[in-house]
Amino acid sequence: xxxxxDDLKRILVEELPRVRRFAFSLTGQKADADDLVQSxxxxxxxxxxxxxxxxxxxxxxVCKNIWLDEIRSRDVRVxxxxxxxxxxxxxxxxxxxxxxxxxxxxxxxxxxxxNDEQRMIISLVIIEGYSYAExxxxxxxxxxxxxxxxxxxxKKMLELIESKL
Amino acid sequence: xxxxxxxxxxxxxxxxxxxxxxxxxKRRLLAEPEFNHLYQQLKALSDNVKTAIxxxxxxxxSAELEALLKTECTTSTRSDSNWRRILPLAxxxxxxxxxxxxxxxxxxxxxxxxxxxxxxxxxDDENWLSENGTEVVVVQSFLDExxxxxxxxxxxxxxxxxxxxxxxxxxxxQKQVFAIKGNDSDKYYVTASSHYDGVxxxxxxxxxxxxxxxxxxxxxxxxx
Numbered sequence: 001x002x003x004x005x006d007d008l009k010r011i012l013v014e015e016l017p018r019v020r021r022f023a024f025s026l027t028g029q030k031a032d033a034d035d036l037v038q039s040x041x042x043x044x045x046x047x048x049x050x051x052x053x054x055x056x057x058x059x060x061x062v063c064k065n066i067w068l069d070e071i072r073s074r075d076v077r078v079x080x081x082x083x084x085x086x087x088x089x090x091x092x093x094x095x096x097x098x099x100x101x102x103x104x105x106x107x108x109x110x111x112x113x114x115n116d117e118q119r120m121i122i123s124l125v126i127i128e129g130y131s132y133a134e135x136x137x138x139x140x141x142x143x144x145x146x147x148x149x150x151x152x153x154x155k156k157m158l159e160l161i162e163s164k165l
Numbered sequence: 166x167x168x169x170x171x172x173x174x175x176x177x178x179x180x181x182x183x184x185x186x187x188x189x190x191k192r193r194l195l196a197e198p199e200f201n202h203l204y205q206q207l208k209a210l211s212d213n214v215k216t217a218i219x220x221x222x223x224x225x226x227s228a229e230l231e232a233l234l235k236t237e238c239t240t241s242t243r244s245d246s247n248w249r250r251i252l253p254l255a256x257x258x259x260x261x262x263x264x265x266x267x268x269x270x271x272x273x274x275x276x277x278x279x280x281x282x283x284x285x286x287x288x289d290d291e292n293w294l295s296e297n298g299t300e301v302v303v304v305q306s307f308l309d310e311x312x313x314x315x316x317x318x319x320x321x322x323x324x325x326x327x328x329x330x331x332x333x334x335x336x337x338x339q340k341q342v343f344a345i346k347g348n349d350s351d352k353y354y355v356t357a358s359s360h361y362d363g364v365x366x367x368x369x370x371x372x373x374x375x376x377x378x379x380x381x382x383x384x385x386x387x388x389x
Contacts, residue, residue: 009234016234018336020221030219034227041233051312056336107210107217125179126214128336132181151168151175154207161210 002048003055011055012041018128022060025123026067028112039066057138064120064139071116110157118153125150166203174204178211315341 003011012019019040023033040063049055111119117139124135125146132150136143176182177190194201226234300321309315315332330341 013234014335016226017221017224020224021218024221025218030224034230038227038230038233041230045233104213104217107213111214111217122214123218126211127218130336132176132179147172147176147181150179151172154175154210155168155171157210158206 001051003051005045008044008049011049012044012059015056015059018056019059019063021127022063022120022123023067025111025119025127026064026116028108036063036067036070039070054137057134060124060138061140068116106161110160113160114153114156118149118156121146121150122153166199170200170203171207174200174207177204178208 002008016037020033020037023036023040024030027033027036040059043062043066044059049058111122114122120139121135124130124138125132130138132143132146135146139146173182173186173190177187182190194204301318309332311334313332313334315330317330320327320329331338332341333339
């Protein structure tokens with residue numbers, strides 16, 4: 001049994017910032033993210049949202065599947081407009097004070113170089129604060145896979161930043 | 166550094182380690198500068214990733230999307246209805262908080278920090294100590310009218326005991342109502358219920374459906 005259309009719309013309105021963040025982390029561009037969210041909303045309004053599922057993980061899972069279908073049809077993912085290079089880190093920054101060492105642009109550039117699977121996990125765990133178990137449910141993969149992919153993604157991000165120093 | 170170190174620190178940062186392995190990591194962080202340095206790098210990276218992604222809370226949506234999401238009563242979101250429902254309660258809490266501040270000088274606008282305890286640890290409903298030394302006991306579990314999992318709990322931290330109701334909404338546990346008492350059990354300085362009788366206090370929330378323990382555990386698993 002599904003939620004009523006009005007209930008579904010209310011859930012979507014309430015969760016819209018989270019869904020848009022997730023979409024942005026997948027697409028790397030606000031315009032693409034909004035297109036993805038619009039496709040998601042259309043699909044959910046057509047197919048409905050079952051009452052016996054956790055709404056947000058379900059919505060994010062549908063979003064993920066739409067995106068994967070989209071990139072398969074495009075063959076290659078549309079790259080973000082962000083310039084594809086990492087600026088040098090501030091040479092004066094103390095080694096132990098890494099928090100101020102990365103600019104937001106650097107982080108976005110590095111994120112853009114992650115593959116789709118890694119970006120989805122980064123988005124759910126790091127940005128949305130989901131547990132590995134919740135993330136595994138959304139992405140329909142084992143919890144151990146979430147852990148290993150995220151760990152490797154973090155390692156790769158650090159290596160990308162450091163390789164440009 | 167080995168891949169195992171990345172795995173361990175990644176789980177540590179995400180609060181995914183059990184207490185034993187957390188302790189191991191903390192000891193290594195104190196003893197191994199290289200390990201500590203890697204932790205600082207990974208932690209800073211996570212913090213910056215969070216900051217780099219816009220939160221979209223105030224970003225306008227396209228006219229098409231707005232039209233799609235328009236309902237007969239667009240302004241009545243779940244949060245609004247929740248808020249209207251608990252407004253009288255919230256008002257009474259505010260009044261008593263102010264009174265508590267004036268009388269006892271101990272304002273506690275947010276109460277005891279439960280952190281992620283409700284989601285991550287309480288499936289078995291046993292006493293436990295959270296990372297910050299807070300003892301939490303779940304009394305019972307409910308579904309609210311929006312099918313969100315809610316839990317009535319007692320939490321103890323130092324000399325304070327908090328009795329409250331928290332619901333899993335918008336991806337996190339949000340306290341709906343709570344009450345705190347200090348050392349002197351006769352002097353409740355915050356209450357959240359109109360049923361307050363000077364000795365006992367009750368958690369009042371409309372539209373709650375009690376869950377069996379099995380159902381609550383299933384829901385917790387699905388939220389994890």
